[in-house]
Amino acid sequence: MARKVLVLGEVRDGSLRNVSYEAIGAAKTVAEGGEVVGVLLGASVSNLANDLIQYGADRVVVVEDEKLEQYTSDGYAQGLLAVIDSEQPEGIIFGHTSLGKDLSPKLASKLDSGLISDVTGIEVAGGNIVFTRPIYSGKAFEKKIVTDGIIFATVRPNNIAPLEKDESRTGDVTSLSVEIKDLRTIIKEVVRKATEGVDLSEAKVVVAGGRGVKSEEGFEPLKELANVLGGAVGASRGACDAEYCDYSLQIGQTGKVVTPDLYIACGISGAIQHLAGMSNSKVIVAINKDPEANIFNVADYGIVGDLFEVVPMLTEEFKKLKVNA
Amino acid sequence: MNIYVLMKRTFDTEEKITISGGQINEDGAEFIINPYDEYAVEEAIQVRDAHGGEVTVVSVGNEEAEKQLRTALAMGADKAVLINTEDDLDYSDQYTTAKILAEFLKDKEADLIIGGNVAIDGGSGQVGPRVAELLGIPYVTTITKLEINGSDVKVVRDVEGDSEVIETSLPLLVTAQQGLNEPRYPSLPGIMKAKKKPLDELELDDLDLDEDDVEAKTKTIEIYLPAQKAAGRVLEGELTDQVKELVSLLHNEAKVV
Ligand SMILES: Cc1cc2nc3c(=O)[nH]c(=O)nc-3n(C[C@H](O)[C@H](O)[C@H](O)COP(=O)(O)OP(=O)(O)OC[C@H]3O[C@@H](n4cnc5c(N)ncnc54)[C@H](O)[C@@H]3O)c2cc1C
Numbered sequence: 119m120a121r122k123v124l125v126l127g128e129v130r131d132g133s134l135r136n137v138s139y140e141a142i143g144a145a146k147t148v149a150e151g152g153e154v155v156g157v158l159l160g161a162s163v164s165n166l167a168n169d170l171i172q173y174g175a176d177r178v179v180v181v182e183d184e185k186l187e188q189y190t191s192d193g194y195a196q197g198l199l200a201v202i203d204s205e206q207p208e209g210i211i212f213g214h215t216s217l218g219k220d221l222s223p224k225l226a227s228k229l230d231s232g233l234i235s236d237v238t239g240i241e242v243a244g245g246n247i248v249f250t251r252p253i254y255s256g257k258a259f260e261k262k263i264v265t266d267g268i269i270f271a272t273v274r275p276n277n278i279a280p281l282e283k284d285e286s287r288t289g290d291v292t293s294l295s296v297e298i299k300d301l302r303t304i305i306k307e308v309v310r311k312a313t314e315g316v317d318l319s320e321a322k323v324v325v326a327g328g329r330g331v332k333s334e335e336g337f338e339p340l341k342e343l344a345n346v347l348g349g350a351v352g353a354s355r356g357a358c359d360a361e362y363c364d365y366s367l368q369i370g371q372t373g374k375v376v377t378p379d380l381y382i383a384c385g386i387s388g389a390i391q392h393l394a395g396m397s398n399s400k401v402i403v404a405i406n407k408d409p410e411a412n413i414f415n416v417a418d419y420g421i422v423g424d425l426f427e428v429v430p431m432l433t434e435e436f437k438k439l440k441v442n443a
Numbered sequence: 444m445n446i447y448v449l450m451k452r453t454f455d456t457e458e459k460i461t462i463s464g465g466q467i468n469e470d471g472a473e474f475i476i477n478p479y480d481e482y483a484v485e486e487a488i489q490v491r492d493a494h495g496g497e498v499t500v501v502s503v504g505n506e507e508a509e510k511q512l513r514t515a516l517a518m519g520a521d522k523a524v525l526i527n528t529e530d531d532l533d534y535s536d537q538y539t540t541a542k543i544l545a546e547f548l549k550d551k552e553a554d555l556i557i558g559g560n561v562a563i564d565g566g567s568g569q570v571g572p573r574v575a576e577l578l579g580i581p582y583v584t585t586i587t588k589l590e591i592n593g594s595d596v597k598v599v600r601d602v603e604g605d606s607e608v609i610e611t612s613l614p615l616l617v618t619a620q621q622g623l624n625e626p627r628y629p630s631l632p633g634i635m636k637a638k639k640k641p642l643d644e645l646e647l648d649d650l651d652l653d654e655d656d657v658e659a660k661t662k663t664i665e666i667y668l669p670a671q672k673a674a675g676r677v678l679e680g681e682l683t684d685q686v687k688e689l690v691s692l693l694h695n696e697a698k699v700v
Pocket of ligand 1: 327328329330331353354355356357368369370371372373374384385386387388389390391392395405406407408411423424425426456478
């Protein structure tokens, strides 16, 4: 059954987030041969429409308004509802990002529809679009289907494969004018705390430090390793509580959930609440001086040793690998 | 100030998950107030203490949730309401829960509604914003700070590590993020007092709802545990060799770098 599926292109610092390309990949599965329509909202975003098309969107609808410069649930909902009204889609896919998590339930409620959040896999089975998602912080999984109304889902970054970029693809870009009004929440200021560069929840490589890192300076070697691998630095709550780093880096049950290709845990014991945020990573490496540490039970590869010795050596070895590559 | 807290009873974070008969096995498991809802209860108490008013904690669930509601009362909430759906609903989703909560809240003239930003079991984070939308009030999710001045509200919202300072006004729904506060432990006198505080129990009937009004829009067709990971390899030998071996394994075997 061919469906028309909308995908919200999420813009950050002037470019599209990776998860939006993954959302297009997801939308292709949901569309079952139907049309995938990208949606862009912002003050000036139409220049990004081609990126959505080259990653697989068939066409793009752009809503531009000064009031959409920053995300607010009211402003974005008005923009999207106008697009939904004119397109009448049978499916909608967002990234399961801060924005996606904030906006999708409001929209689902407005549309009187279901919503399947934080999806890590999609398949067509038995005539249904079946979504897989982690529950109990990744300790179990469920498969879910939509039984009534629009097929609406948010996809977790790093889990659904995007399509190859195809620079020869073309498609229509249309703009829809929407009067954005009555914003009830006003953003006065944005305080940047997250580290510059690679976004933790989207990073392909995460180098995480725990209480074993021992100080703020102790994170330096981890940062160097992350840099060499083009990855991001994360942390356990132990490290955050000890003020070695900002809480924005915390991974786990009460922090971020990450599923990178490679997770390197340095001086982290592997408490169950930490595992909740990273156990679904593709490959896990543990560096810990205690051979009994629980982190070794989830690690694919482990080195028992002092992280201050091991991490710099690893950085050097990876540098060599990059030079030879 | 008329404050409502949306609370869910969840598995303890330490619990191991097992499955029996296609369902998560609850036998013998420890249950707690969803950790994010604990921040919500604490914040509600602090707001009440600063501005006056009353805190009512509401939970949709079954009889067992009385225990967590009593805990919230022992922390300092004034009243609790359990909307018991055990006899009425076999299956529910976030649409269901939000619809029930909104129906309950619609004539309560709440100034402030606080929930957790996500429940650690289902992990969808939908209920808060859905309830706000159904009530027609604004919401701010994942907040780490709340300041109320008359009907003006200033909140700080965590956005993937960055902070947004947001101005809005009451009535308002917010969802709590870690960092909002340090939830208190119930004190002994608190626990004693909680026993006498009102804990009302309602069913769908009492809200003039029937099953069809709140029928789920999604369905779980399978629950399973993640594949057991093959035992990992702890490397051996000289440290320099281990490091070389690790890099080679990541490059050639796991192919992740
Ligand atoms: C409700 C709740 C929610 C929680 N949420 C989270 C969460 O989201 N995220 C989270 O991470 N935790 C969370 N926790 C806390 C969790 O239980 C642990 O306390 C925390 O993860 C421990 O952090 P850690 O591993 O860094 O510290 P520790 O457990 O102290 O471990 C430090 C490790 O470093 C090793 N080490 C020390 N020095 C070195 C060295 N030089 N070289 C190599 N190894 C070294 C030690 O052997 C040890 O294994 C939560 C707890 C609760 C109760």
